[in-house]
Each structure stands twice: as structure tokens, then as C-alpha cells.
Amino acid sequence: MILAFVLIVLVVGSVIFHLMSPWWFTPIASNWDYIDSTIVITFWITGVVFVAVGLFMAYCVFRFRHQTGTRAAYEPENKRLEWWLTVLTTLGVAGLLTPGLFVWNQFITVPAEADTIEVMAQQWQFNFRLPGKDGVLGTSDTQNVSSENPFGLNPNDPNGQDDVLIEAQDLHLPLDRPVKVLLRSIDTLHDFYVPQFRAKMDMVPGMVTYFWFTPTRTGTFESICAELCGTGHYTMRAVVVVDEESAYQAWLQEQSTFKQAMAGTGDKSKLALGKSQTVSTERVSE
Amino acid sequence: MTDVTPNTVNYLAPAEVEDVELYHPKSFVTKYIWSQDAKVIAIQYAGTAIAIGLVALVMSWMMRLQLGFPDTFDFISPEAYLQLITMHGMIMVIYLLTALFLGGFGNYLIPLMVGARDMVFPYVNMLSYWVYLLAVLVLVASFFVPGGSTGAGWTLYPPQAILAGTPGQSYGIILMLASLALFIIGFTMGGLNYVVTVLQARTRGMTLMRLPLTVWGIFVATILALLAFPALFVGAVMMMFDRLLGTSFFMPDIVEFGESLKYGGGSPILFQHLFWFFGHPEVYIVALPAFGIVSDLLSVHARKNIFGYRMMVWAIVAIGGLSFVVWAHHMYVSGMNPYFGFFFATSTLIIAVPTAIKVYNWVLTLWRGNIHLTLPMLFAVAFIITFVNGGITGLFLGNVVVDVPLSDTMFVVAHFHMVMGVAPILVIFGAIYHWYPLMSGRMLNTALGHFHFWVTFIGAYLIYFPMHYLGFIGVPRRYYALGETSFIPLSAHTLNEFITVAALIVGFAQVVFIFNIVWSLFKGKKSVRNPWRAASLEWQTPQVPPSHGNWGKELPVVYRWAYDYSVPGAAEDFLPQNLPPDQVAIAKGHEALGVQAAAT
Numbered sequence: 001m002i003l004a005f006v007l008i009v010l011v012v013g014s015v016i017f018h019l020m021s022p023w024w025f026t027p028i029a030s031n032w033d034y035i036d037s038t039i040v041i042t043f044w045i046t047g048v049v050f051v052a053v054g055l056f057m058a059y060c061v062f063r064f065r066h067q068t069g070t071r072a073a074y075e076p077e078n079k080r081l082e083w084w085l086t087v088l089t090t091l092g093v094a095g096l097l098t099p100g101l102f103v104w105n106q107f108i109t110v111p112a113e114a115d116t117i118e119v120m121a122q123q124w125q126f127n128f129r130l131p132g133k134d135g136v137l138g139t140s141d142t143q144n145v146s147s148e149n150p151f152g153l154n155p156n157d158p159n160g161q162d163d164v165l166i167e168a169q170d171l172h173l174p175l176d177r178p179v180k181v182l183l184r185s186i187d188t189l190h191d192f193y194v195p196q197f198r199a200k201m202d203m204v205p206g207m208v209t210y211f212w213f214t215p216t217r218t219g220t221f222e223s224i225c226a227e228l229c230g231t232g233h234y235t236m237r238a239v240v241v242v243d244e245e246s247a248y249q250a251w252l253q254e255q256s257t258f259k260q261a262m263a264g265t266g267d268k269s270k271l272a273l274g275k276s277q278t279v280s281t282e283r284v285s286e
Numbered sequence: 287m288t289d290v291t292p293n294t295v296n297y298l299a300p301a302e303v304e305d306v307e308l309y310h311p312k313s314f315v316t317k318y319i320w321s322q323d324a325k326v327i328a329i330q331y332a333g334t335a336i337a338i339g340l341v342a343l344v345m346s347w348m349m350r351l352q353l354g355f356p357d358t359f360d361f362i363s364p365e366a367y368l369q370l371i372t373m374h375g376m377i378m379v380i381y382l383l384t385a386l387f388l389g390g391f392g393n394y395l396i397p398l399m400v401g402a403r404d405m406v407f408p409y410v411n412m413l414s415y416w417v418y419l420l421a422v423l424v425l426v427a428s429f430f431v432p433g434g435s436t437g438a439g440w441t442l443y444p445p446q447a448i449l450a451g452t453p454g455q456s457y458g459i460i461l462m463l464a465s466l467a468l469f470i471i472g473f474t475m476g477g478l479n480y481v482v483t484v485l486q487a488r489t490r491g492m493t494l495m496r497l498p499l500t501v502w503g504i505f506v507a508t509i510l511a512l513l514a515f516p517a518l519f520v521g522a523v524m525m526m527f528d529r530l531l532g533t534s535f536f537m538p539d540i541v542e543f544g545e546s547l548k549y550g551g552g553s554p555i556l557f558q559h560l561f562w563f564f565g566h567p568e569v570y571i572v573a574l575p576a577f578g579i580v581s582d583l584l585s586v587h588a589r590k591n592i593f594g595y596r597m598m599v600w601a602i603v604a605i606g607g608l609s610f611v612v613w614a615h616h617m618y619v620s621g622m623n624p625y626f627g628f629f630f631a632t633s634t635l636i637i638a639v640p641t642a643i644k645v646y647n648w649v650l651t652l653w654r655g656n657i658h659l660t661l662p663m664l665f666a667v668a669f670i671i672t673f674v675n676g677g678i679t680g681l682f683l684g685n686v687v688v689d690v691p692l693s694d695t696m697f698v699v700a701h702f703h704m705v706m707g708v709a710p711i712l713v714i715f716g717a718i719y720h721w722y723p724l725m726s727g728r729m730l731n732t733a734l735g736h737f738h739f740w741v742t743f744i745g746a747y748l749i750y751f752p753m754h755y756l757g758f759i760g761v762p763r764r765y766y767a768l769g770e771t772s773f774i775p776l777s778a779h780t781l782n783e784f785i786t787v788a789a790l791i792v793g794f795a796q797v798v799f800i801f802n803i804v805w806s807l808f809k810g811k812k813s814v815r816n817p818w819r820a821a822s823l824e825w826q827t828p829q830v831p832p833s834h835g836n837w838g839k840e841l842p843v844v845y846r847w848a849y850d851y852s853v854p855g856a857a858e859d860f861l862p863q864n865l866p867p868d869q870v871a872i873a874k875g876h877e878a879l880g881v882q883a884a885a886t
Contacts, residue, residue: 003659006744007671014675014751023755023781026773038688046678049642053649053674060652061667064588065659071859072590072852073654081650082594082643089642093681097635100685101628107687108624123451123542142539143546152541183621187542188446189554191619191694195760195773198691202621204554205445206538209621211690222772224762226619226694228439230451231364234765 004062011054015047029196029221029242031178031214034103036198041099045092107199110212114178117171120151121183121190121203124232125168126223127151132162132257142186142205152186153258161259164252170239174248178214191226194240202227215242306487308404308835322408323834324393324479327415329725331389334415338422339382340800345374347793354786356767364766365453368437371764372454373429375440376462379568380469381422383710387575388473388511389418391717392480392504394725398824399501401489401842401864403835405479414479417472421465428454428461436462439764441565444536444557445549448529451542459529463522470515480508489823491844495599496863498822498848499592502599503578506606507571513610514567521560528552558620562613569706570609574602576710577644579717580666582848584648586720586820587663588655589859591849594647601640608637618689627686634684638677645674656852656859660818661735665716668743669709675747676705679754694764697757700750708746715742715799722803723817724824725831728810734802738795745792749785756781821860822848 025036064072118129118137129151131137138153138160145152150167153160173179183192185203193200196219201211225236243251311317318326349370352362362370393411397404405411428435437453438446446452447459454462484497484505497505524535528549536557537549585592592598614622614630648670657663679701683689692698715738722730760773768774816825828838842864850861857871 003664003667007667010671010744010747017752021752021755022775022777023752023759025758026760035687035691038685039682042682042685042688046681050674050678053645054671057649057652057667057670060649060655061657061659064652064655065657066589070656072588072656074591074852074854075593075654076591076849077594077596078650082597082647085646086639086643089639093635093638096681096685097632100687101631104624104627104631104687107690108627142541145541145546147544187540188449188451189443193694193760193762195691200690200693201619204538204621205540206551206553207555207621220772224760224771226762228368228443228446228764230446230449231368231437231453232451234364234762234767234769237771 001062001065004058007054007058007061011051011058015051018043018047026195028198029194029215029217029219030198031216032107032198034099034106038096038099038103042096045095049092107211110180110210111178114180114212115174116180116182117173118182118184119171119192119203121185121192121225121229121236123187123230124225124236126171126190126192126225126236126238127168128166128171128238130164130166130252130255131159132164134159134162137182138163138258140184145186148262151258155262161257163258164255165258165261166255168238170241172241172243172248172251173215174245175215175218175242178212180210180212183209183211188229189227190229190236192223192238193226194221194223196221197240200226218242218244305841306403306406309408310834320412322404322412324397324405324408324411325725325832327411328390328393330415331385331393331418332391334419334422335382335385335390336800338377338426339386340796341426342374342377342382343793343796345370345377347790349374350786350789352766354783365434365437367766368439368764369435369453369458372437372439372442373425373435377425378707379440379572380466381425383572383706384473384511384568385418386714387572387710388480388504388508389415389476391500391575391579392508393476394721395500395824396480396483396504397487398827398832398836399498399822399848400484400487401492401823401837401844402483402487403837403841406483406487407479410475411479414472414476417468417475421468421472424461424465424468428458428465431457431461433457441558441561442525443561444525444528444552444554445538445540448525448537449540449542449547460526463526463529466522467519470519473511473515477508477512480504481512489841489844492823492863495596496844496847499578499581499595499598499602500575500822501578502602503574503576503581506602507574510567510574510606510609511571514564514571516564517560518564521557521564524560525557555617555620555622558617558622559614562616563610565616566613567606567609569702570605572706572710574606576669576713577602580669580713581648581651582820582822583662583666583713583716583720584651585849585851586818587660587666588652588657589819589851590651590655591847591851592647593650593653594643595847595849597643598647601644604640605637608633608640612637612684615684615686615689618686619693631684631686635681638681638684641677645670645677660719661730661732661739662716662720662818664736664739664743665712665719668739669712669716672704672712672743672747673709675751676701676703676709680705691760692757694762695757696761696763697754699763700753700757703753704750708750712743712746715739718803720818721824722806723813723830726807726810727813727831728806729813729817730806730810731802734798738799738802741795742792742799745788745795749788749792752781753785819858819860821846821850821862823863826862826864 120127136159138157140152183203185205190203197213199211199213201209221240223238309322351359433454433456435454436458527533528537534549534552536554537552539550540547581592612634614626615634719730844863852859857873
């Protein structure tokens, strides 16, 4: 009896919690509302199953509880019923997978008109690089990284000369322009995640990974690191500001380029390599 | 299968091999310490696993204290926090759950349920436990070396696992990898025993399709272990080489803290593939025994055969096979080739189908049953609802694009705890209440048991269900402190406090459970023979608890499947597997029909 009651409370309570929960998606700021829609579809399909199974179980536990003189039925299998349940489940699963894969296809197909930027991660900060006036990012190599060249850019590559370097400062993005975000790391795995943008991908040292999105509203957003990268993982943050076009251009004018940094005309105060905290890796007690 | 046909004893195949000659221990040491008896080995495994599991439980309390009340507990530093989450995870998944299900329940139940005297390789079986114990000791040693244990996360991803920015980089990670290698060696030795015993040592009449689902679950899980653990083994060896010999299997060019390291050319993603090729079957190694055991708990305590036994067997086999082709759903945002996402999302959602069938069949077992709400039944029902919840959130994460915002958030933590840390653990509890009378001759105290059940079931649900919603707002996992994060409202911090308090209360209930186990050994009500009136073989031994050799002079002979409960026409509501058909008592009023009990 109590068990049946608790099961009903648990199922109904979970549904009520869901409907009343103050904790839901952060207000979206990108074009990836399709992800949110897929999640809502998933909630509907799986929610129906959860409620159905839970309430049916509560009913069985109550209705078929042991009473003197009763006996269970003897029914080893019921092929028809099992067949129907299999078919319905397969349809339900297909109903989840189909929209999901369509959206995934969009996620990995970068629009031709997208801008390109780079996020370069290290323990424990995010740095940003824009392609500059030529629209092309210069090549880079971890082996080039030094205190004068924290981004590890190839000094002989002309494309890199006008790259805009933003080291551990806010990144600005123009509103409504799709952007392909190239991701790079010079030490460990990291991940650049702004929940309001929904999209993210790990940075893997030795590789360049990517994701793309279109910022759809202005605002100031916080990014966090979403792949364990050592003791300072929880401190690794950045700020992304989405601007209207004019404000974005104004901000862009103020940034310095690789050429300026190498020549020493850029703002040197931004050149501190690795705002790395000296974190002790020894165990605290003993 | 359910025909009511006359059964003759000559229908049985004759015995093919002679009865095995076991080693007969004479001294205390050979009986209880260096024992080759699978039942003693089982208790050794279970005791060690539970002991180290309690250590991991205490670690979880400390983690929750830090998450619920940051800035309060100075002794939990960022390094210590990472070490806690790493060791908690590794211990729980591998050293507790795998060891307890396979080494503990497998060793005790397989020989008894198949009608054998012991495992087929008793000496190797004994060694397997001592290798496991050594693995645990090496793991514990890592707490005491300079730098402490590794803080790389239970997934041990390179490059960070062996670099200076991660705790335990100097010695902790080495001991961790060594301990895992030892564990795998031990479990290969044990695993061969479980698989070969099921295949070769079944008693006369015990066909594969008459085995209880407990055996099927542990059997398929062991096959998975034998095939999947080698991937972890090689990954661990390669990482060990990277750390000790300066090789670069997983290490690309790295500049850490301004220093250019001597590595180059390796692939961190290679480790992830190796790890998860093991890691995904691993979670089914934990889940499949739970699936098998809960089927038996439900049928015994509902006095009804498990619904759809054949489909249940096929579902276990299908889930086991499919579990090898879904691993990269743990790597959707790893930076691997994005086209893999299509394949793995499809395979992952396909595996939901046999799993759902099992859920339906568990519930349909209750339908028109005769349900005794004993403690094992309570835990079995609690398993179903929590497993459905945890399995459903797996559908969210398996659908590749949905995983993108949710990965590395508390949604993932909530999912895997619910589906692996709550549901199978509820089965373990149910199984202990169920088989305790067989192993000890006494019953566990029911009042303490009910307290344990309700606090654990409701408490665990209250911990992990709301946690999913923290994931929706973007709260990340493996974070020492959330600090002032713009998208995390104050209410989320309050929820963290609530979860911490719930966790501590549930933790307390486990202490009560351990007390019950120990106290009932001495003061528990003495149990009657086969108190749950179960049909499977383990309850039909001449002596309870079963003695060395299990069956006395003659091995049992099996005439039916393990689920003849409430058979129409039978006087008793269960027919033991080894009860000869001509000894089945017919219910009054059925003699005239000439009905004899089913041979299945």
C-alpha cells in the first residue's frame, strides 16, 4: 500500500518538479534553439514512458499484493504483447533519433559565409585570435610558444601578421553573424563553453577542433572550461560580449595585432604568458 | 515450454563426465584464508569490496560538503577535491561494483545455481581474490605517497593525468595504473572460472535455457569483462610508458606553464577510444548482473515466473553485444571526427530497445502476481523506477546533439549515478536481504531493513533527480567551487546544500545497514530452510548454509526451468528445479485430470 502510494507521489512529484522547476535552460543567445526543441521532444516521449511505467507499477503493487488464498497467474510469455512493445519502443526511439541527427548534421556543417575566430586554451585561461583584415588566420605551432610569442604563431607566415591577439581579455563578437570557432590548446584538454550559446567542443593539444554558431542577441556572457584540465580547472573563465555591428567595430579598432606585439608597439601589459596560478600539487594534509 | 505433459525420468541425458574431485581443506587457514571454496572466496571478495566501498562513500560525503558549503571546509583544497572525485569514482565503479557483482555474487551463486560443486578452476579462483586484494592495497597506497593519489578524474585522460597541473602526477598516477593492471589480471583469472563453469559444469538436466537469469546476467557480464578489460590494460600500460619512459603514445607537443615538454606526436583522443572501448562495456558489466538478479528477486517474491524469460535472455545477450559498439557516445565533444556521431548515436539509441523490453518484462512479472512486499521485493521495485529514470536520461545524452550542451555538466553526473550508483546498488541491497539466510542461516532484522530501504530509496531519488536540472542551467562537473558565475542563480547553491544534507542522511542509513549485517550474524532470527520458497537450485542444498562441495554425495538432477511458481494444478506455489516430476504434489481436485507438473 505504502509502496504504491510512494511510487505515485514519486512519479507525480517528478512531473510537478519539472513543470515548476526554476532551473531550466539558460536563455538562449544563439541559433541552436533546435537543440532545445530536440530536448523538449525527448522530455515528452520519455516522460510519457516514465509516467506510464511508474503508475502501472504502482497499480500492480497495490492490486496484486499478497492476500490469503490468492495465487499468481502462470504466463511464461506472451509473444504478441512482447512484439508490440518492441515495435512501439523502436518507433519511440526513432522519434528521438531522427530530429537529433538532423540537428547534428547542421551542427557539423559550417555555413560558407561564417567568420572564423580562434580560441586558444592553456592552463588556466582562454585566449582569442581573430584573422584580422586579410580574413585568414596565420599558422601556429606549439613549439613556437614563448613569452614573446604566447600564441605560438609562425612569424614567417604573412597571414599571421595582422591577426588580432586577445590574451585573457574579453572576446567580442558581432551580432547575427555566423562564426566558426577554431579551438586549440597548448597543454591539456580544455573545453570552451558558454551555456547560452549551447554549442561547445573540447580543445585537444596537437589538433584543431571546431564548432560554429550565430549569436542572436547582444549581451555579456560568461564562458567556463568544460573539460577537466588540472587543479585550476574551476577558475578558467572568460567573458564573451556580443555587440551590435558599430560597437563591435569600435572594439576591434582598439585591439593589437601580432605584428604590433612582435614589434613591441602593442600593449605589453597584455602579454603576460599564462595567468597561471602557482598551485601546489602536493596533498594538503600530512 | 509450458505444456503439461507426462514426464519420464529416462528423458534426461546421462552424465557425461565424472564428478569432480575437489581439494578438501583441513586447517583453519586452508578453509577460511587460503580457501579454494568459491563460497569463501565470494565472502572475501564481498568483504573487501564493501570495505573499500565504504571508504569511497566517506569520500563522497567530503565531496558533497565542499559542493554544498564551499568556503567552509579548509581541509578540502582544490587538489584534495580532485583526488576525492577520482578515487571515489574509480573505487565505486571498479573496486566495489564490478568486484562485488562478479567476484562476490558470481562466486557464491554460480556453482550453486548451476548445480556444480565449485568453480572449475578452484586454485586459480583463489589466486584471483588475492590479486584483487593486492590491487586494492596498491590503490590505497596511493593515498600515502608524496603528492597523494591521482586527481585526474576516474577517466584518467591524458595529457593532464601525467602533467604537473594535476594532483598525484608524481606517484599517484603510477600506483593507480599499476593497481588497475593488477585488478585486470585478477579478474581475468576469476572471469575464466565464471564463464567456463557456466558452460561446462552445469549439472544433469540444467540446460542453458533453464538457468536463472542471475546466472545469465553474471555470465554475459563476465564475457564482456574478458573482452573489454584488455583495452584498459593496454591504455594503462601505454600511459605508464608515457609517464615513466617519456614515450608519446598520448602526448602531443606541449608547453605547460611556459616550459616546453619533451613529448610530441601522440594523440590524447587515442586514450579516450581505448578507455571507453573498455568503459562502456564496464557499465554493462555492472548493470547486467543487476538485471539478472532483480529478475530473480521479482519472480521469487511475486510467486510468478519472470515474464518472457527467453526474451530476457536474448535481451541480455543483445545488450552485451551492442555494448561494444556504442563507446564513443562518451566522446561526442572530444574533437573526434564528427561523422562518428551519427553512427554512435544510432547504436546507442538502438541499445535502448532491448533494455526497454527488460523493463516491460519486469513490470509484467508483477502484473497478476502474488506480491509479497518483503525487503528484497521493495528493493527490486525501487530498482525498476530508478533504473527507468536513469535509463531515460541516457537517451538524452545518447542523442549526439543533445549531449553537446549537457556534457561535462551535473546532468551527466546525475545520469550515471542514478543508473549505476542507485539502481544496481538497490539490487545489491535486495540481493543481500534475499540471500543472507542462505549464507548465514539467519534473517536480517526487518525493522532496521525497512528504515534502510525507505531512507535509501527516497533519499537517493531526492539527491539525483534535482541534480539533472543543475545540468540544464549549465552547472559544470568536477568543479571545486562555482564561485560567482553569472548563469548560476543563488537557488542553485541552495539546491546544492539540500543535496548535501540528503546525501549525508542516506550515508547514515548505510551505516545502519552494515550494523544490521554484523548484528544479525549473531543475534538475527534463525531462518527456516528456504525461507522465501524459491525454486532455484541454490536453496535446495542438503545443508544450509551449503557445506564444502555443496551437494553432499550426489549432484542434483534438474527437471524444469527456474521459474515454476504458481503452476496451475500444483499444490505448492513453487516447484524446485530438482524436484522429480513424480514427486510433485497435485492440488486437490486436479488428480482426476491426470495433470502432471510442467517440464520446461
